[in-house]
Amino acid sequence: MKSNALRLIIPVVLTCMAAAAGLSATYTITAPLIAAQDKAAEEAALKSVLPEADAFEAVDAAMLASAQEAVGDSKVSAIYRALDGNGELIGWGLKVGSRGYGGYVDMVWGLDRDGKVTDLTILTMNETPGLGTRIKTEPGFLEQYRGLPGGFTEKDVKKLDMISGATKSSRAVRNSGIAVSVVYEAVLKAAGEVR
Amino acid sequence: MKEWLRVFRAGLSIDNPLTVLMIGLCATLAVSSQVEGSLFMGIAVIFVLVMSNALISVLRKLIPSQVRIPIFIVIIASFVTVVDLFLKAFFPPIYAVLGIWIPLIVVNCIILGRAEAFAYHNKVWLSVADGLGMGVGFSLVLVGLAFIREFFGAGKIELLGATILKMPTGYAPPTILMMFPGAFILFGFVVAFVRWLNERSTDRKVA
Structure with missing residues (x-):
């Protein structure tokens, strides 16, 4: 009986060990490449939402932590100060993740010096292709967030349209917008960074 | 070599995973709304x-039959x-297209099904033939289905960022083709067509 159980257990354990070894090898090879690509994608997204900026400077960890605390549910993973050629502050870039249908939808938002939304873009998402991904492809959907004036509130964001059939995905964008308004109000303004 | 070809061709025709064995349908119905995604999904599944x-x-010979399923799943x-x-x-551009569907290959029953029904009982070179045949058979039907759905349902075919085929302007695409009910109905027709083809060819052999 004992030997019979072992006869079954050993192949399973060996298979799992071999699989784990193979996967960790693959991970070791690909992880730096994936991280570099994520970084490049993030930089490209920041450039696209704040085309006038020359450099982006991450805010300190304490500020980021207080932003996260103010926002609550969404994930504020990075805040950048956008600087022009002379090192003058011209706006902010925010990387915010909100829960959609298939995990977090990571977005990058650009705010100008007055807190107006210059542009926004979706960095990564795992929404259902053809349904949830319409938050990216539907003409006019992301555009309606563009140009929200400085100091916009949750109420302003909730007035904007959602996409029927992609409610949870649209809600991720909406919550992302709300998070941005909260960060602007509670952190950037409070820190005296706003003109 | 003859047997190898026979096994390979069975995956394309008389044992086609989608139209005959009817396995792996959930991923098929979902992915086949775009030719691009279908193509890469097909390649990933073949691999x-x-x-x-x-x-x-x-x-x-080393896998005890009582624990074969967990071992298959891990592999x-x-x-x-x-x-x-x-x-x-x-x-990364391809990954951006496929996104959520890659992890779903794990639960694509074609792969577990072939492991269980074929690879566990057959020699290595025949199992490779079966994998290739089944994978190519799956991809052909998938891309064909996607072609019809995207061309008639969206009015154009896009591949790697370029529009390669476009309906004349003024064509109002029926959105039902892009949705799951339309996929089901269309798939029914494809199954009927392939069965008719298969039956015709077997009839001819008998006669």
Whole structure:
């Protein structure tokens, strides 16, 4: 009986060990490449939402932590100060993740010096292709967030349209917008960074 | 060699996973709304299917039948994760298209089904033939279905960022084709057509 159980257990354990070894090898090879690509994608997204900026400077960890605390549910993973050629502050870039249908939808938002939304873009998402991904492809959907004036509130964001059939995905964008308004109000303004 | 070809061709025609065995339908109905996604999904499935079939066939005498399913799942899931990481690292644009569907290859029943029904009982080279045949058979039907759905349902075919085929302007695409009910109805017609083809060819052989 004992030997019979072992006869079954050993192949399973060996298979799992071999699989784990193979996967960790693959991970070791690909992880730096994936991280570099994520970084490049993030930089490209920041450039696209704040085309006038020359450099982006991450805010300190304490500020980021207080932003996260103010926002609550969404994930504020990075805040950048956008600087022009002379090192003058011209706006902010925010990387915010909100829960959609298939995990977090990571977005990058650009705010100008007055807190107006210059542009926004979706960095990564795992929404259902053809349904949830319409938050990216539907003409006019992301555009309606563009140009929200400085100091916009949750109420302003909730007035904007959602996409029927992609409610949870649209809600991720909406919550992302709300998070941005909260960060602007509670952190950037409070820190005296706003003109 | 003859047997190898026979096994390979069975996957394309008389044992086609989609139109005859009717397995792996959930992923098919979901992905087949775009030609681009279908193409890469097909390639990923072919890779995983061939690799898992080969490995399971090599190990078939060492795997006790009572615990074969957990072992199959671990092997398949590992290959899928490898594909996932490699696509993410080396082909990010393709990964962006496929996104959520790659991890779902794990639960694509074609792969577990072929491991169980074929690779566990057959020699390695035949299992590779089966994996290739089944994978190519799956991809052909998938891309064909996607072509019809995208061309008639969206009015154009897009591949790698370029529009390669476009309906004349003024064509109002029926959105039902892009949705699951339309996919089901269309798939029914495709199944009927392929069965008719298969029956015709077997009739001819008998006569």
